[in-house]
Amino acid sequence: MPVDEPHRVVCHLDRLLEERGMTLAALADAVGVTVVNLSVLKNDRARAIRFSTLTAVCDVLGVQPGDVLSVEPAGA
Template sequence: MPPEEPHRVTIHLDDLLAERGMTLTELADRVGVTFANLSVLKNGRARAIRFSTLTALCDVLDCQPADLLTVHPPENA
């Protein structure tokens, strides 16, 4: 099996939380996701996100997925 490539997605959760004056704990409570899971997402260690979680984050943060996630081009491009 080939080695797993690092993902090229950046999560902007810190910026959105700061803009809204919200803590990760408050967001976790309002979204219904554990603090630990949101911390994994915030720190860029998540390998996947459910559409239901993405939708809930966007609802609570009043944003669009593109405000939350950026996909960077491959380094070889």
């Protein structure tokens, strides 16, 4: 897949936050990143995520990386 093609990675932060009754702002504070950065991730516009950020998100939410991100099948 060429770099300029859209990615198929989907972020599930909306669901995870709703299940925990947590806001994106509260998660951003707990993780130590800006709301804007998490919003980009949450809205599937991110092109990359630092492992340290993903680890912090997982720690705060009590989940694994596969709970936060998944990959849509090709052609979906």
